[in-house]
Amino acid sequence: MKEINQETPITKYHLQELTWRDLLRVFLPLIVLVLIPLGYGFWRTLYGYSSFGPAAAAAWGKNWFYIAGILVILLLLYTYRRLKRAHTWIYVYSWGLKFHFPPGRQCVLKWEEIVGITSYSIKKSFLRLAKRKKNYLILYSERYPPLQVHPGIQDHEGLKRIIKKHTYQKLQPRLSQAFSQGQTLPFGDVTVSKEKLILPKVEVPWDYIEGISVEKGVIIINLSEQNTIEIPIRKIVNLEILIHLIKTEI
Incomplete structure (x- = not known):
């Protein structure tokens, strides 16, 4: 595992990288935005103290300090979000x-x-x-x-294309061999065997199925009685291998 960790990655996929350009173009203006009311509040406080005494100093700068405090909280929340996204890769x-x-x-x-x-x-x-x-x-x-x-x-x-390419190169031959040997294979909400298609609420022999297609995010099973069964592909695992087995092995 140590040798694996030392290998240089082929490709990197980040959620949102954090670079020096971001520090200059995003965070520096935000910091300046926070410092403006903070600095103005200090100036109002000093001016009020020197001209009218402690009461004026406390009153004149208070609202600007509140504004600066709110901006600091927002800046910290935004910084946390950016750091969290930068460390997702x-x-x-x-x-x-x-x-x-x-x-x-x-x-x-x-x-x-x-x-x-x-x-x-x-x-x-x-x-x-x-x-x-x-x-x-x-x-x-x-x-x-x-x-x-x-x-x-x-x-x-x-990223999806790379993962499917490398995974299916190893997975598809194993599943095809298992199916040829008569094993029943699960693909999420759809399970297939040599004899039938097994769905969550019904089992359909292949003789009753006229065709299977994928349209607009659902897999459509056309039955011989002019009925159809639709299953969202988000509930299907290894959809491409499932379609390949149906086309080549059934």
């Missing part, structure tokens, strides 16, 4: 992945340890004007609870 190595979550928690996952991938997208809109798509990627392994990649990670789609 994923490094890609030849052997697998390294996840880093604040405060300093790390997870190391080899390609062969990944046994399932769920990926889907959700489009959100506000009053049909501002539309935004959030990408979700969840990795399953026997070593950790499900690991969810932060939707805001940089180049989320590129």
Whole structure:
């Protein structure tokens, strides 16, 4: 493991890096914004004290100190958020992945340890004007609870392609061989065997299924009686391998 940790990562994916440019372009103006009411409050206090005495000094600068205090709290909250995002990253190595979550928690996952991938997208809109798509990627392994990649990670789609490529190269042959040997394989809410498709509430023999397709975030199962069953792909694990098995083995 020591040799693995010393290896240089192939690619790095950050949630939001914190660089010297950010310190100069973001934090320095914010610090100046905090210092303006603080400095003005000190000036008002000194002027009031020298001209009218302690009572004026206490009254004239008080409100500006309150404003400066509120700005300091907001600055600290923003700094905490930026530091938290800066310490959320994923490094890609030849052997697998390294996840880093604040405060300093790390997870190391080899390609062969990944046994399932769920990926889907959700489009959100506000009053049909501002539309935004959030990408979700969840990795399953026997070593950790499900690991969810932060939707805001940089180049989320590129990271997803790399993970699926390396994982499926090792996982798909194993599952295909197991299926050919007659094993029943679970894919989240869908389980397949040589004889039937097993869903949460029903088991459907393959003879009753006319086709399976994926449209708009759901997997559609067309039955011979002109009925359909729809399952959201967010409930499916290893969707690409599932489709491959159905096309090649059934």
